[in-house]
Amino acid sequence: xxIFTKPNPQFLRRAFELAIHNVKTGGGGPFxxxxxRNGKIVGEGANSVTTTHDPTAHGEVNAIRAACKALxxxxxxxxxxxxxxEPCPMCLAASYWARLDAIYYGASAADxxxxxxxxxxxxxxxRMEQPERSLPATQLLSDEAWSCFAxxxxxxxxxxY
Numbered sequence: 001x002x003i004f005t006k007p008n009p010q011f012l013r014r015a016f017e018l019a020i021h022n023v024k025t026g027g028g029g030p031f032x033x034x035x036x037r038n039g040k041i042v043g044e045g046a047n048s049v050t051t052t053h054d055p056t057a058h059g060e061v062n063a064i065r066a067a068c069k070a071l072x073x074x075x076x077x078x079x080x081x082x083x084x085x086e087p088c089p090m091c092l093a094a095s096y097w098a099r100l101d102a103i104y105y106g107a108s109a110a111d112x113x114x115x116x117x118x119x120x121x122x123x124x125x126x127r128m129e130q131p132e133r134s135l136p137a138t139q140l141l142s143d144e145a146w147s148c149f150a151x152x153x154x155x156x157x158x159x160x161y
Contacts, residue, residue, distance in 0.1 A: 007080075007082075007102075007104045008036075008039070008082075011034050011036050011041070011080075011082040011104070012034075012082045012084075012104055012105075012106055014034050014041070014044070014082070015032045015033055015034050015059075015082050015083055015084045015106065016032070016084050016106060017032075018032030018033075018034075018044060018045075018046045018059070018084070019031055019032035019046060019047075019059065019084040019085075021046070022046040022047060022048075022059075026051070027046055027047070027048060027051055028046060028047040028048045028049050028050050028051050028057070029047035029049060029050070029058075029059075029117070030047070030084070030085075030115070031046065031047040031058060031059035031060075031083070031084055031085055032044070032045065032046040032047065032059040032063075032083070032084050033045055033059040033060040033062070033063035033064075033081055033082060033083035033084065033091075034063060034081070034082040034083075035063050035064060035066070035067035035076060035079050035080070035081055035082075035100075036079060036080045036081075036082060037067075037071070037076075037078055037079045037080075038078070042066075042067045042070050042071055042079065043063045043064065043065070043066035043067025043068070043069075043070055043071075044063055044066060045059050045060065045061070045062025045063030045064070045065065045066050046059050046062065047059045047062070048062060056090065058088065058090065058091050059083065059084065059091075060081060060083050060087050060091035060094060060095065061090070061091060061094050063081065063083075064076065064081075064094055064095070064098050064100075067079060068098070074098075074161060075098065075099045075161070076098040076099055076100050077099040077100075077101065078101060079098075079100055079101060080100065080101055080102045080103070080104065081095055081100050081102070081103045081104070082104045082105075083103065083104070083105045083106070084105070084106050084107060085105055085106060085107040085108075085109075085111065085112050085117075086105045086107065086108050086109045086111075086112070087103065087105065088109075088112075088117075088119045088122070089119060089122045089123065089126065
């Protein structure tokens with residue numbers, strides 16, 4: 001069971017340091033994050049989208065991956081995320097999937113937009129019905145696709161999550 005106290009600004013300052021270092025060394029965007037469990041850092045990550053050619057390599061996602069690897073688990077229940085900026089929609093979703101207990105952030109989404117990182121478009125897209133979105137998505141082979149779920153349901157060796 002996690003032991004929570006009030007948020008620790010030092011962890012957020014560490015995320016700021018990582019983000020600034022990342023910019024100064026050409027590592028990627030001005031974003032970084034820390035995952036903390038019971039007052040100790042268990043994962044750190046900085047944005048590496050441009051250097052790894054991976055659009056999912058945001059600071060929060062990299063920190064979540066590092067923490068999961070360090071802890072040997074796919075769930076971060078009992079952990080908190082400290083991030084240099086309010087998470088984008090992808091990072092927010094990743095935080096939910098990781099089952100983090102809390103998120104603490106420095107800069108706001110509006111601050112990010114002022115610096116050229118505007119996620120407002122994505123939030124607008126998510127509010128639209130699928131046919132109205134700018135990225136077409138079409139369901140195919142739905143009957144055949146169910147076989148994937150049927151295999152999951154029947155599997156005696158699955159790990160529930």
